[in-house]
Amino acid sequence: MTMEEGKFGVQEAVSLVATAISFKVFFTSPSLAADLVGNNIWYMTLISASTAILGFTFIYLLLRRFPDQDITAIFSETLGKPIGFICSAFLCLYLFYAASSSITEFTEVMRDYIYLLTPSSIIIGIFVVAVMTLCLLGLESIARLARFLIFPMLFGVLLVLVLGFKNFHINRLFPILGHGTLKTLTNGITRSSAYGEIVILAVVAPSLQGIAFVKKAGYTSLILSGLFISMLLLTFALTYPYYVAREITSLMYGMATLIDYGRFLQRVEPLFLFVWFLSPLIGISGVFYCFISVYCKMFKISDSRPIVVGSSIVLFAVCLFQSDLGAIASATIQSIRNFGWIPAFALPILALVIGGLRKKGTKYHV
Amino acid sequence: MAFLEFIKNLLTYKEPLQTGRFELHESPGENPQGADLNIPVESGNIPGDPAQGSSTAGDSTGEGSGDSKEATEDSQNNTSNQSEDKKAGIKKSPKSLGKWNKDRKQESSRTKDLPQDLPQHTPQGSSQNQNSPQTRGSSQTQKSDAVNKNLSKNLQRMQQDFNMPENADIVIRNIKAGASTDAFILYVDGMVDKVTINESILSPLMQTDQGTESNKEPSADHILESVLSVNDIQKSTSYTEIIQKVLEGVTALFVDGLDICFLIETQGFEKRNVEQPVTERTIFGPHEAFSESLATNITLIRRIIKNKDLITETLPIGRSNNLKCAIMYMKGIVNPGLVQETKRRIQSIDTDYILGGGELNQYIEDHNLSLLPQILSTERPDRTAPLIMDGRVAILYESSPNASIVPTNFFELIYSPDDFFIRWQYGTFVRAIRYMALMLSLFLPGIYLAITQYHAEAIPTELILAIEKSRENVPFGVIFEILLMEVSFELIREAGVRVPEMVGQTLGIVGALILGQSAVAANLVSPILVIIVAITGLGNFAMPNHHLAIGVRVLRFLFILLGALMGFYGITFGIIIVAGFAVHMKSFGVPFFVPIAPKTQSNLETFIRLPLWISTIRTDSINTLNRRSAGRIVRRWKGRRGE
Incomplete structure (x- = not known):
């Protein structure tokens, strides 16, 4: 009894994973990072990406030992049931x-900037319905949707960056070391959790038609996401002094509002709003689907549809619990950024080591 | 009801069953034919099922055939049983779980026993007609299907089967062939060419020295070779086939002493000429459109593709009306799995009548709930022929001036034949205009609503002031204004289609100008909204595919409502849902959004009309047997580098 998750290619996988990793840069994460390390966030994220690449290498090695198996089955085989x-x-x-x-972060940012009077439940409700629908359609559809919409999204972001060029000031990059090299290095390594969504590939590995595809998709996603996020953070650093940046909830939205090229080309938020809405919808759908997938595989449930509906209701309820942006930013998001590497990277490493010791899997399989 | 069932389906746990979903694989060898070809409906209801066909033909062998014979009888007796149950007042109760499981096991074992080959094309009037009412009647009374040597028995049988004398347009003409041999011809009045009958059948037959060889028994070969002067004559021994052919306009000739019947091609009914396309007009290229005659439509394709490998197979559709449809494809290019799947779907339809392409498409498309068409319907032979050459299957119909092409994808619905008749730069430009038209038609009213209601800060001050100023005397909300104008526009459009052509143009002008102007003057709508609705309408008219245009019209209302509810967030929600379902869809096993999602080759061709000498590969996603459509160097006169 296995779930049928469909098949998709490297480009779809890269689109999905890169969107799931990158959409966070549109919300509170950059300002939190600026608060931690100063104006050198743009290369701190490169350290995080490099750490994530190292972490993914272990995931890849683990998957290579167990071809055509997903992470849940591998955990069972290596660590015992x-x-x-x-x-x-x-x-x-x-x-x-x-x-x-x-x-929740998305909802609160929406309420801060656009839908000031709309109840959280409405925003969350719509979001959850979209996520639930995509999960019901399946992983293949989510991946294809990511592939289909990634180019319009990229176009929107790049247009904002190009139009925001007028507000860039090179002197804002200095001091180039920010709050210090050690702090940058430490935060860069721990915040590799920001790239933890790469674990999606381990969950859906059998859908990728071979370990070579997983490898290609994984490294490509991480490199592209790292470069994309770094480029965005660099533009933020060029646009805002870091002490201003740490106070702004969404630096990207703020950047879009600053655009002004005469009376008829100013404030291009509408253009950016679609990107702002689309990217988390796709990214979170991918993550949530993986949750459903792992859950169903844990309990050997072959039909995920009833689980999707039930879990969506639970998701809606859980999202409603947290309603304060400050609390979400400082506690929830920070905790995920600081400790997300444990489930994303540490567990696969543990499985790899124990699997090696117990001589499980196909050692030389390529 | 279907939607409610869909919702129920989503929420209900079911053990996953093999539904035989078709996937178009790389090569026929990879296609899990066994799984795919198990027809996912009860075997008794499949007209084209070979097992069923053989069982009723009386040459059934093996268990499978026996089962399907049973199933056929079940289906035949179904209606009468239901009425008997009603009369008897018997209440049907749902099956118990145990019984359901038992039945399912039996059904699956029966499906396994079915032959793995696809139901082959059956000649008209064989398996298909065994389900038709008249044949059912004859099979129930255990009549023989073979033509009798005794002419009077044949005559009696034909009169009985054609319900004569109630059936007024069936003509039976008794003659003396060669002055001594009795014979009769049978045809449907109005379906035949009487000149051919008079001059090429009756006249030579009734000449005293030609009917038969003197002092000998009548010889079929002699009649065929020396008497009848018609180009297409077939011999048949089956009443079922004869009946079917006569209904198609063929004349049947029975001769006393012969246990065969001559089926003489005499079709000659009234039909429309080949005319200009109505919904797919182009500036350049041919101006011919399909008509209601299947033979003419096939000829129109054959005139473009003069190739021996262009295969035309005819299949009957509709259990009682026996409409003919033809599937056309290029042997050696098309994926055989696709041809088999097309035939499987058409043959497995169990309904009394189908009125042509529009109806058949609804029976064979993959996703019936979708607002987007998954079968390309065209009235142009010059649109059909290149797609056949690309490896698609075209389905043409009797009495339908359209061809259906499978599989298709979303982007092909945006193409127009015009793109390929003009230079690639112009083709790319007009294609880009069409994409823009699609976007405007789909989103413009919703975005206008969202901006004015939720995101006013995003509009430059002068513009928002102009919008607000134009709306200051309008007592309604923007949503009401938009819906009023959109509904009025749809009314004008629908009325314009129904009224005569000349009045239609006037109605369009009167409706658009006078109604719009009056609505503004009466302060019912703002002037800017008239512009918005007009641009939206123009965008919709720019869609080259009528079915897509209707789908976009419906979706536009969805985006208007979502824009009114939650602004851009609502519209984005709509995009996610609509795009999610769209990328989930398949057209005959091919993802609907190829070559973008999933990515396949010829990605650029989607948006840019590539120069003809660069497009040398056939559509990747349909896995044709022959991928290359042109040589590596197409313009050899220019040399390798094209210099």
Whole structure:
């Protein structure tokens, strides 16, 4: 009894994973990072991306030992059924937590900027319905949708960056070391959790038609996401002094409002709004689907549809619990950024090591 | 009801079953034919099922055939049983779980026993007609299907089967062939060419020295070779086939002493000439459109593709009306799995009548709930022929001036034949205009509503002031204004289609100008909204595919409502849902959004009309047997680098 998740190619996988990783840069994460390390956030994220690439290498090595198996099955095989089940549950919780906190963050930012009087439940409700619909359509559809919409989204972002060029000031990059090299390095490594969504590939590995595709999709996603996020953070650093940047909830939205090329080309937020809405919808759908997938595999449920509906209701309820942006930013998001690497990277490394010791898997399979 | 069932389906746990979903695979060898070709409906209801066909033909062998014979009888007796149950007042109760499981097991074992080959094309009037009412009647009374040597028995049988004398347009003409041999001809009045009958059948037959060889028994070969002067004559021994052919306009000749019947091609009914396309007009290129005659439509294609590998197979559709449809494809290019799947879907339709392409498309398309068409319907032979050459299957119909092409994708619905008749730069430009038209038609009213209601800060001050000033005397909300104008526009459009052509143009002008102006003067709508609705309408008219245009019109209302509810957030929600379903869809096993999602080759061709000498590969997603449509160097006169 296995779930049928469909098949998709490298480009779809890269689009999905890169969107799931990158959409966070449109919300509170850059200002939190600026608060931690100063104006050198743009290369701090490169350190995080490099750490994530290292982490993914272990995931890849693990998947290579167990071709055509997903992370849940690998946990069971390497760590034994009870511990494997616990590890899967931990990963499952992480994915759910990541999805719910991202939705709450999105909702609160929306309420701060656009829908000032709209109740959270409406925004969350619409979001959850969209996520639920995509999850019902399946992973293949989510990946294809990501591939289909990634170019319009990229176009929107790049247009904002190009039009915002007028507000760039090179002197804002200095001091180039920010709050200090050690702080940058430490935060860069721990915040590799920002790239933790790469674990999606481990969950859906059998859909990718071979380990070579997983490898290609994983490294490409991380490199592209790292460069994209770094480029955006660089433009933020060029646009805002870091002490201003740490106070702004959404630096990207703020940047779009600053655009002014005469009376008829100013404030291009509408253009950016679609990107702002689309990217989390796709990214969170991918993460939430992986939660459903891991859950169903843990309990050997072959039809995920009833689980999708039920879990969506739970997701809606959990999102409603947290309603304060400050609390979300400082507690929820920070905790995911600081400790997300444990389920994303540490658990696969543990499985790899124990699997190696117990001589499980196909060692030389390519 | 279908929608409610869909919702129920989503919320209900079901053990996943093999539904035989078709996927177009790389090569026929990879296609899990066994799984795909198990027809996912009860075997008794499949007209084209070979097992069923053989069982009723009386040459059934093996268990599978026996089962399907049973199933056929079940289906035949179904209606009468229902009425008997009603009369008897028997209440039907749902099956128990145990019984349901048992039945399912039996059904699956029966499906396994079915032959793995696809139901082959059956000649008209064989398996298909065994389900038709008249044939059912004959099979129930255990009549023989073979033509009798005794002419009077044949005559009696034909009169009985054609319900004579109630059936007034069936003509039976008794003659003396060669002055001594009795014979009769049978045809449907109005379906035949009487000149051919008089001059090429009756006249030579009734000449005293030609009917038969003197002092000998009548010889079929002699009649065929020396008497009848018609180009297309077939011999048949089956009443079922004879009946079907006569209904198609063929004349049947029975001769005393012969246990065969001559089926003489005499079709000659009234039909429309080949005229200009109505909904797919172009400036350049041919100005011919399909008509209601299947033979003419096939000829129009054959005139473009003069190739021996262009295959035309005819299939009957509709259990009782036996309409003919033809599937056309290029042997050696098309994926055989696609041809088989097309035939499987057409043959498995169990309904009394189908009135042509529009109806058949609804029976064979993959996603019936979708607002987007998954089958390309065209009235142009010059649109159909290149797609056949690309490896698609075209379905043409009797009495339908359209061809259906499978599989298709979303982007092909935006193409127009014009794109390929003009230079690639112009083609790319007009294609870009069409994409813009699609966007405007779909989103403009919704975005206008969202901006004015939720995101006013995003509009330059002068513009928002102008909008507000134009709306200051309008007592309604923007949503009401938009809906009023959109509904009025739809009314004008629908009325314009129904009224005569000349009046239609006047109505359009009167409706658009006078109604719009009057609405503004009466302060019912703002002037800017008239502009918005007009641009939206123009965008919709720019869609080259009528079915897509209707889908976009419906979706536009969805985006208006979502824009009114939640501004851009609502519209984005709509985009996600609509695009999510769209990328989920498949057209005959091919994802609907190829080559973008999933990405396949010829990605650029989607938006840019590539120069003809660069497009040398056939559409990647349909996995044709022959991928290359042109040589590596197309313009050899220019050399390798095209210099």
